[in-house]
Amino acid sequence: MSPGVTSPAVQCRGVIKDYGDGAGTLRVLHGIDLSFAAGELSLLVGPSGCGKTTLISIIAGLLGPSHGEVEVFGHAVQRLRGAALAAFRLRTIGFIFQQYHLMPSLSAAENAAVPLAAAGVSRAAAVRRARALLDRLDLGAQADKLPGQLSGGQQQRVAIARALINDPRLLVCDEPTAALDARAGHRVMELLREVALAPDRACIVVTHDHRIYDLADRRVAMEDGRVVSSIPTVRARP
Amino acid sequence: MHWIALRMLTGDVVKYVGMVFGVAFSTLLIAQQSSIFLGLVERAASTVRDVRDADLWVMDPRIEAVDNVWPMPETVLQRVRGVDGVAWAAPFLRATTTIVAADLPLQTASLIGLDDATLAGLPPDIVAGNRADLAAPGTVMMDEGGWRFLFGDAPFQPGREIELNDRRAVVVGLVRAGAQFSAQVALYARYSTAVTYAPGGRNRLTFVIARAADGYAPAAVAAAIQAETGLKALDAPAFARASSDYVIFNTGIPISFGTVVFLGVLVGIVIVALTFTLFIRDNLRQFASLKAIGVSNPRLVGMVLLQGAVVGAIGYAIGLGGATWIVHAGAANALALRGFFVPPGVALFAALIVAVIIAVSGLIAILKVLATDPAEVFR
Numbered sequence: 001m002s003p004g005v006t007s008p009a010v011q012c013r014g015v016i017k018d019y020g021d022g023a024g025t026l027r028v029l030h031g032i033d034l035s036f037a038a039g040e041l042s043l044l045v046g047p048s049g050c051g052k053t054t055l056i057s058i059i060a061g062l063l064g065p066s067h068g069e070v071e072v073f074g075h076a077v078q079r080l081r082g083a084a085l086a087a088f089r090l091r092t093i094g095f096i097f098q099q100y101h102l103m104p105s106l107s108a109a110e111n112a113a114v115p116l117a118a119a120g121v122s123r124a125a126a127v128r129r130a131r132a133l134l135d136r137l138d139l140g141a142q143a144d145k146l147p148g149q150l151s152g153g154q155q156q157r158v159a160i161a162r163a164l165i166n167d168p169r170l171l172v173c174d175e176p177t178a179a180l181d182a183r184a185g186h187r188v189m190e191l192l193r194e195v196a197l198a199p200d201r202a203c204i205v206v207t208h209d210h211r212i213y214d215l216a217d218r219r220v221a222m223e224d225g226r227v228v229s230s231i232p233t234v235r236a237r238p
Numbered sequence: 239m240h241w242i243a244l245r246m247l248t249g250d251v252v253k254y255v256g257m258v259f260g261v262a263f264s265t266l267l268i269a270q271q272s273s274i275f276l277g278l279v280e281r282a283a284s285t286v287r288d289v290r291d292a293d294l295w296v297m298d299p300r301i302e303a304v305d306n307v308w309p310m311p312e313t314v315l316q317r318v319r320g321v322d323g324v325a326w327a328a329p330f331l332r333a334t335t336t337i338v339a340a341d342l343p344l345q346t347a348s349l350i351g352l353d354d355a356t357l358a359g360l361p362p363d364i365v366a367g368n369r370a371d372l373a374a375p376g377t378v379m380m381d382e383g384g385w386r387f388l389f390g391d392a393p394f395q396p397g398r399e400i401e402l403n404d405r406r407a408v409v410v411g412l413v414r415a416g417a418q419f420s421a422q423v424a425l426y427a428r429y430s431t432a433v434t435y436a437p438g439g440r441n442r443l444t445f446v447i448a449r450a451a452d453g454y455a456p457a458a459v460a461a462a463i464q465a466e467t468g469l470k471a472l473d474a475p476a477f478a479r480a481s482s483d484y485v486i487f488n489t490g491i492p493i494s495f496g497t498v499v500f501l502g503v504l505v506g507i508v509i510v511a512l513t514f515t516l517f518i519r520d521n522l523r524q525f526a527s528l529k530a531i532g533v534s535n536p537r538l539v540g541m542v543l544l545q546g547a548v549v550g551a552i553g554y555a556i557g558l559g560g561a562t563w564i565v566h567a568g569a570a571n572a573l574a575l576r577g578f579f580v581p582p583g584v585a586l587f588a589a590l591i592v593a594v595i596i597a598v599s600g601l602i603a604i605l606k607v608l609a610t611d612p613a614e615v616f617r
Contacts, residue, residue, distance in 0.1 A: 053616045062530055062613040083534045090532025097615050101527035105249020106242065114242060118533045123241050162531075174616050206616075 008035035009202035015068035030225045041203045046222035094163035098175040102147040109143040112161035133161045153184045171203040189215040243541035253517040261553020264506025269561035269588045275495035277578035282485040283478035284416030289359045292447035293456040295477040299470040303484035309441035323454035328353035330445040333436035338401035347423040351432025366394045367411020381415040384423030387573045402435040417577040511599040518603040529612035546600035554592045
């Protein structure tokens with residue numbers, strides 16, 4: 001945790017998630033109590049099916065918990081509905097998806113500009129800002145290329161630009177390094193730390209990638225729908 | 239977000255073209271077939287519409303259309319003239335005859351006999367010759383389209399002889415008249431001449447045409463004629479409508495054209511709805527990521543509606559343009575199709591059908607988009 005910053009960016013209290021009804025109910029989260037501090041880059045790790053994706057979806061307001069509360073920077077996410085929830089996500093949360101989900105018919109700059117367009121910024125202004133951000137990510141020369149013309153690493157950086165373009169306070173990343181070699185993975189983590197972290201921001205990375213475990217500030221481990229550990233990494237220890 | 243919706247749409251070229259083609263094909267079928275149908279229906283009333291100087295038609299009570307005639311005794315003419323509100327009344331013979339000429343195949347023609355003295359009922363637009371030429375015995379005028387139908391591009395030559403009911407007839411002029419429903423050629427002659435050209439019995443008078451006096455409403459005068467003579471009397475618009483309705487309700491034409499129009503609608507809905515659904519399904523991940531990013535459902539619905547509207551507008555424009563070109567090219571180059579055009583009502587009808595097609599397709603697409611789980615992006 002960065003010095004002087006103690007307030008949690010994300011606070012989960014007794015979060016339970018069930019799928020199905022009655023005898024067929026499947027409980028995938030068993031009363032998660034967890035916080036992610038502002039100013040930290042945290043990893044959420046664990047085997048497949050342990051509930052990482054469900055938890056991150058609930059934190060991001062993409063799924064509602066069956067029980068419990070989630071606060072993101074003081075906002076009770078589960079109480080938001082419809083347009084208010086969408087607006088909250090748009091303003092507060094940036095997403096980096098494992099499969100990038102870039103729009104194949106939009107250029108790199110246009111893809112990065114999508115959240116700004118969703119926020120009502122004109123196309124020209126949105127693309128201009130996206131180009132500036134891509135420049136910061138060393139992708140300025142590729143700004144007019146379609147995703148299909150970019151390498152995996154370049155597409156990943158376009159996805160990062162899209163996630164950051166609205167200046168979100170919480171960045172949620174799903175396996176951002178899974179498709180990258182070790183060097184590129186390290187570069188992505190450094191990039192996230194460089195552009196996404198500040199004392200009033202947080203970044204949560206869901207990953208299986210052991211190579212980046214020591215590049216975060218905290219590692220939260222899950223098993224069978226429960227948090228089994230939440231420890232500072234080597235990097236964060238004094 | 240509009241530009242993103244449009245780029246998503248045009249980015250998938252195959253489906254985009256498929257959807258536009260579906261709408262265009264549907265519009266073309268609907269507009270072209272509806273125009274031909276309405277053109278045919280309009281032809282059923284062209285004899286009535288070509289008579290500009292009369293606004294009343296009197297006939298046997300059993301008559302339903304101008305092509306469906308039954309003769310009356312000629313004495314009815316005087317009875318009609320005696321009805322209050324009738325400015326003038328004139329005989330009008332409507333019959334079918336066969337044109338015989340050495341250098342032509344047999345050709346059925348509509349024969350119209352006009353008042354000997356006034357030629358009341360003759361179409362006013364005389365293209366060649368003049369009204370006085372019909373005063374000579376054994377003379378007829380022909381409609382311009384009929385001349386071209388019989389003689390092709392040969393320029394009109396006054397004095398061309400034909401044979402009608404074993405009698406010689408000399409074509410002395412051409413008039414511009416609407417194409418007929420039951421024949422490709424129309425002939426105009428004085429009444430006394432026309433009766434000799436059409437086989438018939440004791441009674442020959444098929445209609446009395448009349449004009450309401452100033453200050454009298456034609457419909458009211460028609461009612462008075464009907465009341466006083468026991469004959470059927472209609473004002474010109476009503477008789478034109480009745481003649482068209484006869485075709486609509488007593489022939490298989492509406493079913494034939496209606497079937498094609500229905501198939502056009504069906505094909506449009508199936509092609510567009512299926513392709514649009516495939517397009518949306520293929521882009522569900524993109525919609526899910528937009529949802530996750532924070533694009534609200536109303537804005538996503540707006541994007542889908544915009545995509546549908548663009549497909550509909552472009553497809554409609556192409557289809558209507560194609561139909562207009564086909565109908566007008568046919569009317570200009572095929573005499574059998576002369577006079578056909580795409581009425582504004584047909585364009586509006588096709589637009590409404592396209593709107594229904596897009597609405598159905600869009601609704602299916604919107605339901606899929608709304609049902610998309612944004613958490614899908616993490617799976």
